[in-house]
Amino acid sequence: MVERVSTGVPGMDDILNGGIPERNAVLLTGGPGTGKTIFAQQFIWAGLEEGEPGVFVTLEEHPVQVRRHAKEFGWDFQSYEEEGLLAVVDAFTGGIGRASQYEKYVVKDPTDPGELMSVLRKAIKDVDARRIAIDSVTPLYIDKPSVARRIMFRMKRLLAGLGCTSLLVNQIAAHERGFGGPGVEHAVDGIIRLDLDEIDGRLWRSLIVWKMRGTAHSMYRHPFEITDEGIKVDPEHVFVKERGEIVPLKEE
Numbered sequence: 001m002v003e004r005v006s007t008g009v010p011g012m013d014d015i016l017n018g019g020i021p022e023r024n025a026v027l028l029t030g031g032p033g034t035g036k037t038i039f040a041q042q043f044i045w046a047g048l049e050e051g052e053p054g055v056f057v058t059l060e061e062h063p064v065q066v067r068r069h070a071k072e073f074g075w076d077f078q079s080y081e082e083e084g085l086l087a088v089v090d091a092f093t094g095g096i097g098r099a100s101q102y103e104k105y106v107v108k109d110p111t112d113p114g115e116l117m118s119v120l121r122k123a124i125k126d127v128d129a130r131r132i133a134i135d136s137v138t139p140l141y142i143d144k145p146s147v148a149r150r151i152m153f154r155m156k157r158l159l160a161g162l163g164c165t166s167l168l169v170n171q172i173a174a175h176e177r178g179f180g181g182p183g184v185e186h187a188v189d190g191i192i193r194l195d196l197d198e199i200d201g202r203l204w205r206s207l208i209v210w211k212m213r214g215t216a217h218s219m220y221r222h223p224f225e226i227t228d229e230g231i232k233v234d235p236e237h238v239f240v241k242e243r244g245e246i247v248p249l250k251e252e
């Protein structure tokens with residue numbers, strides 16, 4: 001029996017047959033505004049609430065903004081940081097400005113995977129982390145696709161080796177068909193893709209689990225919504241993109 005880690009996203013564990021298999025490194029990919037950051041924060045928050053320490057690495061937003069945005073959903077990151085159960089790794093500011101005084105974990109050069117991994121390793125050990133989210137891994141390899149696979153393997157070895165289950169956020173263009181490039185897509189243990197589609201003048205949110213090593217999973221594209229409480233997936237309905245329709249799973 002594989003141990004599973006609950007995503008903390010209502011409906012999501014149902015389509016993963018119970019959750020993410022422990023120690024999997026999962027690529028959470030999607031275009032701009034699809035909900036990747038919120039999903040990743042919700043995953044970390046759910047762990048904290050269940051007594052599993054976590055690390056949130058931010059390369060896309062200022063750590064102060066990360067805490068503020070999480071709090072808008074009722075996820076008080078700061079209180080867990082103060083308890084030593086959560087580490088926010090600042091790979092955004094480069095240690096410039098006030099962040100150098102306030103942030104405990106700072107990556108000076110976010111394009112240097114070696115530095116990022118050594119700060120990450122320290123953060124994981126300090127809080128005894130079980131869950132990791134990196135938002136995002138894209139800057140680590142965007143200008144060097146030939147080494148993307150190697151970087152992802154190193155990252156995966158580090159995270160799984162320390163017993164962590166992780167979400168690696170990856171950015172793609174709005175209408176891109178792939179998930180993050182061949183090296184990356186094959187290296188990771190799972191791929192969850194979030195989408196935003198404009199149909200008849202309206203945006204629709206949906207997600208699909210493209211792969212998840214170690215478990216069976218839903219083979220359907222499910223609608224989801226973002227509310228003041230975060231992300232909620234509808235495991236009982238299918239979003240049929242081509243028709244712009246949400247239909248019950250059994251009728252599909």
Ligand SMILES: Nc1ncnc2c1ncn2[C@@H]1O[C@H](COP(=O)(O)OP(=O)(O)OP(=O)(O)O)[C@@H](O)[C@H]1O
Nearest residue numbers: 030031032033034035036037038039171226227228
């Ligand atoms: N309280 C809320 N209620 C409903 N929707 C919200 C709320 N807060 C944010 N959103 C939606 O979530 C989107 C942002 O989600 P998120 O930051 O997770 O996107 P992302 O995939 O990380 O994007 P990017 O790649 O640009 O970082 C907003 O564009 C908005 O549509």
Ligand SMILES: [Mg+2]
Nearest residue numbers: 036037060135
């Ligand atoms: Mg984001």
